[in-house]
Amino acid sequence: MRIYITGNAGAGKTTLAKDLAAQLSVPAFHLDHIVWLPYWQKTSKVSRVEALEQMTQSDNWIIEGVSELVRSKADLTIFLDVPRYKCVLRCAKRNLPYLFRSRPELPAHCPEILIVGRLLRIIWNFPKLVGKRLLLEANESKNIRIATNREQLNSILSDFKLKRVV
Numbered sequence: 001m002r003i004y005i006t007g008n009a010g011a012g013k014t015t016l017a018k019d020l021a022a023q024l025s026v027p028a029f030h031l032d033h034i035v036w037l038p039y040w041q042k043t044s045k046v047s048r049v050e051a052l053e054q055m056t057q058s059d060n061w062i063i064e065g066v067s068e069l070v071r072s073k074a075d076l077t078i079f080l081d082v083p084r085y086k087c088v089l090r091c092a093k094r095n096l097p098y099l100f101r102s103r104p105e106l107p108a109h110c111p112e113i114l115i116v117g118r119l120l121r122i123i124w125n126f127p128k129l130v131g132k133r134l135l136l137e138a139n140e141s142k143n144i145r146i147a148t149n150r151e152q153l154n155s156i157l158s159d160f161k162l163k164r165v166v
Helices: 013-024 045-055 068-073 084-098 112-140 150-159
Strands: 002-007 028-030 061-064 076-080 144-147
Touching (some): 002 013, 002 068, 013 028, 013 061, 045 068, 076 112, 084 112, 112 144, 144 150
Parallel strands (some): 002 061, 002 076, 028 061
């Protein structure tokens, strides 16, 4: 199964991807490794597309991040539609242990403290730039499922015979 997990920064994409990957014994990929190079330099669009095409060729994967290309190749898209205030709090909490160094899901030399302003703008603008489009697509597609809380996420996972999140 090809599972794509998307949502705002701090929505819980990485945590869910890790849990599902362990449960299903399939690889989990983090799009931050595709988008960013060390020192917060962006990879070229050509490099990103090549990497995504290669990453999505197999029949079993979990990919978390934001990518229309990945969404188009997924059997199931889980959209974690989490309120912005929770995303901000979660980003702060996840970054405390890595204040001046990169989290494991990021390339080297990419501590998020260096992009706090950009990160806050991403969180604030996500609902209108990406979330709105996903909500519209979810109304037309059975393979896009929306979770705004833990109960909805557990219902989605249960539908696909996956373990519940505590």
